[in-house]
Amino acid sequence: MKKTGLFFGTFNPIHIGHLIIANHLAEFSDLDQVWFVVTPRSPFKKKDSLLDDYHRFQMVYEAVREYPRLEVCDAEFKLPQPNYTIDTLTHLREKHGDSRQFSLIMGEDNLKGLHKWKNYEAILDYYSIYVYPRLGPGDIPEALRDHPAISRVDAPVMELSATFIRKQHAAGKNVRPLLPEAVWKYMDEMNFYR
Template sequence: MKLVGLYFGTFNPIHIGHLAIANHMVEFSDLDEIWFVITPQSPFKTKQSLLDDHHRYQMVFEALQDYPKLKPSKIEFNLPQPNYTINTLVHLDEEYGNEYQFSLIMGEDNLKSFHKWKNYESILENYSIYVYPRISEGRIEHQFEGNPKIHRIDAPIMEISSTFIRKQHKEGRNIRPLLPESVWKYMDEMNFYR
């Protein structure tokens, strides 16, 4: 059975920080693959600045072409919105439970607010969580310290954000080095975020 890490996000756009973290996770943990789950609507974000789902999927698809252990996933596109992780996990287990064992990938910032997620206790009971570090996030909430389902991975700290990329691009600054070349080309051709 393959161990699959689920890396959820809007990926608006996907950038080199996402790739560096996912690649590190798949190379330096027991995970066999990482699926980039493109989220149509996060319960914690507004949809106003989001590109259409298929454009974000296409950018993720383009970015992952040279990484056979990293896969794009549009599994949430046909699920009820807003997307709750527990619903996606249940759906994936029903669909692929015989082939794959799923885990979550998240930054320390998300782990700090994990207790606010819908059915977080059930997620923690049934799935492992692989956590990568973030700057200035402080200690993990005490209820998660020492939990055997939480695996800290000493991944590189990447402080690049899609929000920063969109803002700087709109202001005419060169953000090309922060994106995979194929994503930059797609974004530029489609005239996104201007």
């Protein structure tokens, strides 16, 4: 059974920080693969700031196609909106349960709010969570600090955001070094975020 880490996000756009974290987990943890689960709409984000689902999926595909242990997943495109992680996990488990063991990948910033997620207790009961470090204030709720389902990963600290990239690109700044080359080319050709 393949251990597959699920890295959820809108990836609007995917950037080198995402790629570094995912590749680190694929290479230096017990995960066999990492799937980028492209989210059509996060319950915590406004939809109007998102590029079309297809374009964000295509940019992730372009970013990971030369990495055999990284893949892009569009499972959430077919599920009712807004998407909730527990529903996606249930769907993927029903579809791939015999061949894959799924785990979540999230930053410490997301772990701090996990107790607000729909059915978060079920996530902790049935799935492991790999947490990579983030800078920033705030405490992780006591119930999650030493939870057996949660593993902290000694991964690089990446303080880069898609919001920053979009804003700076729109302001005419050169953001090319912050993106995988194939993503930069796609984004530039399509004239996105200007």
